[in-house]
Amino acid sequence: xxxxxxxxxxxxxxxxxxxxxxxxxxxxxxxxxxxxxxxxxxxxxxxxxxxxxxxxxxxxxxxxxxxxxxxxxxxxxxxxxxxxxxxxxxxxxxxxxxxxxxxxxxxxxxxxxxxxxxxxxxxxxxxxxxxxxxxxxxxxxxxxxxxxxxxxxxxxxxxxxxxxxxxxxxxxxxxxxxxxxxxxxxxxxxxxxxxxxxxxxxxxxxxxxxxxxxxxxxxxxxxxxxxxxxxxxxxxxxxxxxxxxxxxxxxxxxxxxxxxxxxxxxxxxxxxxxxxxxxxxxxxxxxxxxxxxxxxxxxxxxxxxxxxxxxxxxxxxxxxxxxxxxxxxxxxxxxxxxxxxxxxxxxxxxxxxxxxxxxxxxxxxxxxxxxxxxxxxxxxxxxxxxxxxxxxxxxxxxxxxxxxxxxxxxxxxxxxxxxxxxxxxxxxxxxxxxxxxxxxxxxxxxxxxxxxxxxxxxxxxxxxxxxxxxxxxxxxxxxxxxxxxxxxxxxxxxxxxxxxxxxxxxxxxxxxxxxxxxxxxxxxxxxxxxxxxxxxxxxxxxxxxxxxxxxxxxxxxxxxxxxxxxxxxxxxxxxxxxxxxxxxxxxxxxxxxxxxxxxxxxxxxxxxxxxxxxxxxxxxxxxxxxxxxxxxxxxxxxxxxxxx
Ligand code: GLC
Ligand code: GLC
Numbered sequence: 001x002x003x004x005x006x007x008x009x010x011x012x013x014x015x016x017x018x019x020x021x022x023x024x025x026x027x028x029x030x031x032x033x034x035x036x037x038x039x040x041x042x043x044x045x046x047x048x049x050x051x052x053x054x055x056x057x058x059x060x061x062x063x064x065x066x067x068x069x070x071x072x073x074x075x076x077x078x079x080x081x082x083x084x085x086x087x088x089x090x091x092x093x094x095x096x097x098x099x100x101x102x103x104x105x106x107x108x109x110x111x112x113x114x115x116x117x118x119x120x121x122x123x124x125x126x127x128x129x130x131x132x133x134x135x136x137x138x139x140x141x142x143x144x145x146x147x148x149x150x151x152x153x154x155x156x157x158x159x160x161x162x163x164x165x166x167x168x169x170x171x172x173x174x175x176x177x178x179x180x181x182x183x184x185x186x187x188x189x190x191x192x193x194x195x196x197x198x199x200x201x202x203x204x205x206x207x208x209x210x211x212x213x214x215x216x217x218x219x220x221x222x223x224x225x226x227x228x229x230x231x232x233x234x235x236x237x238x239x240x241x242x243x244x245x246x247x248x249x250x251x252x253x254x255x256x257x258x259x260x261x262x263x264x265x266x267x268x269x270x271x272x273x274x275x276x277x278x279x280x281x282x283x284x285x286x287x288x289x290x291x292x293x294x295x296x297x298x299x300x301x302x303x304x305x306x307x308x309x310x311x312x313x314x315x316x317x318x319x320x321x322x323x324x325x326x327x328x329x330x331x332x333x334x335x336x337x338x339x340x341x342x343x344x345x346x347x348x349x350x351x352x353x354x355x356x357x358x359x360x361x362x363x364x365x366x367x368x369x370x371x372x373x374x375x376x377x378x379x380x381x382x383x384x385x386x387x388x389x390x391x392x393x394x395x396x397x398x399x400x401x402x403x404x405x406x407x408x409x410x411x412x413x414x415x416x417x418x419x420x421x422x423x424x425x426x427x428x429x430x431x432x433x434x435x436x437x438x439x440x441x442x443x444x445x446x447x448x449x450x451x452x453x454x455x456x457x458x459x460x461x462x463x464x465x466x467x468x469x470x471x472x473x474x475x476x477x478x479x480x481x482x483x484x485x486x487x488x489x490x491x492x493x494x495x496x497x498x499x500x501x502x503x504x505x506x507x508x509x510x511x512x513x514x515x516x517x518x519x520x521x522x523x524x525x526x527x528x529x530x531x532x533x534x535x536x537x538x539x540x541x542x543x544x545x546x547x548x549x550x551x552x553x554x555x556x557x558x559x560x561x562x563x564x565x566x567x568x569x570x571x572x573x574x575x576x577x578x579x580x581x582x583x584x585x586x587x588x589x590x591x592x593x594x595x596x597x598x599x600x601x602x603x604x605x606x607x608x609x610x611x612x613x614x615x616x617x618x619x620x621x622x623x624x625x626x627x628x629x630x631x632x633x634x635x636x637x638x639x640x641x642x643x644x
Pocket of ligand 2: 231290333335399401
């Protein structure tokens with residue numbers, strides 16, 4: 001590491017050398033002063049991030065120039081409307097922490113056929129109160145092997161079955177008019193083997209072979225593999241794939257057709273920067289950075305969450321501040337909670353999935369106890385950076401991995417994280433006696449005995465089995481579980497993200513077993529085609545979809561109209577009942593959530609230290625006034641209480 005003064009001086013010198021060379025691009029820019037002032041403001045930071053990555057290369061200055069020229073060109077191409085949005089966001093940088101922000105996520109084809117279909121359903125998003133819409137990968141991808149779109153063949157072309165890039169830009173603009181921000185994935189750890197870069201590499205172009213991580217012989221991959229985690233041990237064991245055409249081994253962390261990019265090559269950084277800015281210029285407001293931990297590798301390490309991965313994301317972020325400041329990054333790191341937190345911050349990813357909360361909500365439903373959830377959240381919910389936010393969710397398109405920290409578990413006397421995970425897997429596959437869940441296994445690893453779980457919220461929460469038993473009490477409990485865990489993501493601090501379909505209590509979709517390209521990947525069980533007939537029932541609260549939809553809609557409405565639910569902080573505390581989760585929002589709202597099928601009560605003494613209780617309180621979720629002397633909760637009941 002170079003000392004900071006030296007870096008500052010080098011940055012100043014480089015910028016002086018760079019500016020005249022940018023003249024051809026700057027000359028045509030009506031708002032060149034704006035670009036130059038942002039460049040002046042952010043170049044020192046950018047330089048200090050890129051130098052440790054690429055400074056030792058003899059042509060570092062050349063790459064720096066290429067990177068800044070790319071930023072300038074993409075800024076010049078940025079539509080005026082989006083430049084106006086840049087100003088708006090710069091004036092209100094914390095917009096994403098407001099109480100009215102509400103997210104939804106879906107696949108374009110499964111939800112509505114194509115991009116036009118999405119447009120036609122804007123009314124549905126509005127009915128739910130969404131202000132943030134994440135459309136899962138919609139780019140050109142191999143027809144027969146694409147990991148649900150997460151193997152991208154072109155970041156600039158929409159899958160032709162879904163629409164065109166111009167339709168995407170038009171959709172982004174239309175959504176924005178309705179107060180909805182478009183969120184897309186940026187699958188930047190790898191490309192598909194049909195991306196133009198991969199094709200050129202396959203044809204023997206050495207420059208493009210340098211875009212990926214290729215090895216002539218097996219010993220080095222073997223050496224790396226000693227420490228690497230297998231992500232898909234069933235479908236894609238190992239982390240390298242032999243390419244007979246090249247007689248080389250290619251690094252493939254995920255599937256054999258997802259080739260990891262080589263970020264130690266500055267040309268890759270520049271090329272991906274251009275793709276990123278291209279998407280920003282289509283009107284995307286948040287990019288979900290896919291699989292962030294994996295982007296940098298080093299022999300002898302697990303090659304996840306290495307310091308260089310952070311430098312790369314920070315460097316990308318810094319260029320966004322110069323060329324497309326409205327754009328924000330969201331991190332997708334489904335790893336140990338310490339590592340999840342390491343990506344969060346204004347200078348890196350202001351927004352992050354909260355996989356620890358997600359997994360522990362399910363853990364609490366299985367155990368009926370909240371000790372691990374509470375303890376982990378006390379430790380880990382507060383964010384280090386004011387200008388950041390969690391994305392809280394119950395389910396996503398991926399499997400559930402039990403990524404809680406073993407040390408947190410030990411601290412609440414769950415001494416074997418390993419055994420606890422095995423219990424959770426047995427519970428959610430329905431094998432554990434008395435389980436209510438109908439989940440299915442995902443990627444059992446016979447060496448580590450690790451496994452993850454698939455299934456929709458409704459099926460994991462017990463609705464599928466309850467319906468087949470015909471037992472009304474069990475059905476009622478399942479519905480309450482669905483609502484309970486959503487009530488937490490809607491009231492804990494951060495952006496709530498609804499996995500569309502869950503608002504209708506959609507159960508598992510077993511049809512995937514008969515579909516080509518899906519049968520081998522059980523995640524498709526919770527990626528059903530959206531059932532619009534079922535959606536019709538949403539207006540009728542005597543039906544299951546109607547009950548869940550209207551209750552969630554009401555909770556969303558309350559959340560959006562309660563400023564005390566904005567921002568990030570939630571103070572979790574011990575309610576002195578093993579089954580009841582409690583936290584306070586902004587000193588004002590007390591949330592209680594009963595994770596058991598038994599009536600419970602919480603005494604005033606248990607809450608008095610944390611919340612200034614009056615004799616009575618209003619439950620915002622039902623509009624009922626209750627006594628706070630001894631708060632009674634029915635099975636799976638939750639309350640959002642405000643002093644009456
Ligand atoms: C992300 C996606 C997941 C995909 C993986 C590889 O984690 O969420 O669906 O399989 O990346 O791209
Ligand atoms: C692992 C990865 C995550 C990916 C998931 C897909 O958990 O860490 O990035 O989404 O696998 O199953």
